[in-house]
Amino acid sequence: MEKNNLKKEREENQIVEIILHDDSNTIKKYKCVGVLMKENEKTLRIGFNAVENVVKDYLDIKKKNIVDIKTINPKEISSLF
Numbered sequence: 853m854e855k856n857n858l859k860k861e862r863e864e865n866q867i868v869e870i871i872l873h874d875d876s877n878t879i880k881k882y883k884c885v886g887v888l889m890k891e892n893e894k895t896l897r898i899g900f901n902a903v904e905n906v907v908k909d910y911l912d913i914k915k916k917n918i919v920d921i922k923t924i925n926p927k928e929i930s931s932l933f
Contacts, residue, residue, distance in 0.1 A: 867929070870898065871920040872913055881919060884911065885929075896921075 866888045871881055886898035889907065895914055899907040 867924045867926055868898065869922050869924050870896075870913065870918055872917045873919060874917060875914075885924065886911070 867885065868888045869883065869885045871883050873879070873881055884898060886900045887902075887907075888896060889899045889910060890897035894916075895912045896918070897910050897912050899910045901907070901909040
């Protein structure tokens with residue numbers, strides 16, 4: 853089991869907004885916001901729901917399914933509550 857720690861000093865922990873589609877439906881698009889944790893030649897790992905700096909949930913997204921991706925400034929994020 854892999855433990856994913858978020859550390860502010862790590863450059864790869866950027867907050868990103870991704871628009872994507874899945875393999876079966878290229879017309880319907882989805883949007884997600886999370887922390888860019890890992891990247892390899894075929895996938896990006898986006899982390900969500902960290903507790904005490906340990907990621908509890910993440911998505912591995914195929915790069916071929918990404919329509920758009922942009923970095924978000926943390927100061928622009930507001931709480932929905």
